[in-house]
Amino acid sequence: MESLHKNKTWDLVKLPKGKKIVRCKWVFKKKEGTLGVEEPRYKTRFVAKGCSQIPRVDFTDVFSQVVKHSSIRALLGIVAMHDLELEQLDVKTVFLHRELEEDIYMQQPKGFTVSEKEDYVCLLKKSLYSLKQSARQWYKRFDSFMTSHDFKRSSFDSCVYFKKNSDGSFVYLLLYVDDMLIATKDKREIKKVKAQLSEEFEMKDLGPAKKILGMEILRDRKASKLYLSQKGKGYIEKVICRFNMQSAKPVSTPLAAHFRLSSALSPQSDDEIECMSHVPYSSAVGSLMYAMVCSRPDLSYAVSAVSRYMANPGKEHWKVVQWILRYLRGTTDVCLQFGRTEDEVIRYVDADFAEDLDRRRSLTGYIFTIRGCVISWKATLQTTVALSTTEAEYMAITKACKEAI
Incomplete structure (x- = not known):
């Protein structure tokens, strides 16, 4: 509630005639910490019931970008190859950082109804968790902030940002909703980016990256190795x-x-x-x-x-x-290993002709490595029926070429 009031999330008003209110609720969660590093945390989140929102009245566009897993693995490969610093940040109350463009009325939070204003409702000024447009509003705010600070957005992944320094080195930043990975050669550059972000948003510095999206990041800098796994008690x-x-x-x-x-x-x-x-x-x-x-x-x-x-x-x-x-x-201990090898991008692709017994469609399979680090893979049925093994192979190669680009 302190965060909600601090960010001036709503104003209490009388409900205008003809307007409907969005319901809300509290969500309680126990968030597991990293094994042996962090203790479990008890989190409370106040959310709107976005399922009651009306399309083209309460919201229009809802799509929001998140970083691709292949981009995360590519960054980890670069970090291992060039021995970069890799740190992690988290944005506190991420969806409260952007003004809403629509007028949305919501009931008052249970347990925090203002006395003598029980019949008032909340006119939302900031996006709230579980509103349909919240993630998109946050991404638009973050994107405008990054581009104003000389970061460029990748044309292949809209949540990958990078900046070239005067000495030729790069600063990389990956965004997955409120989780960020920052990588660069010089630790002072990471501190600089963290300071810029903290001036604009309320941030939590998580230090060296240890866990992202349920995946553990283990690093052996002496051996120039980095491991990405979901093993252990994960x-x-x-x-x-x-x-x-x-x-x-x-x-x-x-x-x-x-x-x-x-x-x-x-x-x-x-x-x-x-x-x-x-x-x-x-x-x-x-x-x-x-x-x-x-x-x-x-x-x-x-x-x-x-x-x-x-x-x-x-x-x-x-x-x-x-x-x-x-x-x-x-095979719980199997994980991806990133390190230093001489080879550049190597791609393997194959097709299995008429593998599907129901519709006789062929299977495309490919895997990409960058300097020995596995970055991208897929095994999927082809969209149309191939009339020969040669045609199936060409269709598979075409799919792999798109991924290569």
């Missing part, structure tokens, strides 16, 4: 425990050759559909997908295969998901 272990696979027997491959998935294995009778409705298939596939996107390229093909049957999964499909979880249990 995300992967939570996923295994969530789906009760902590005592399952590990397997050595992400997807065994004897699995031949198709829609013919989906439930046909009402009893089968009812039985599968109690299986957390979508939740499990989504959890595996996030692990794959962050730090596990070895899961790409397997996750691509099981994600095709999210609408109507069968028992055989669920067996495959459990197999992947068993593989994950046996």
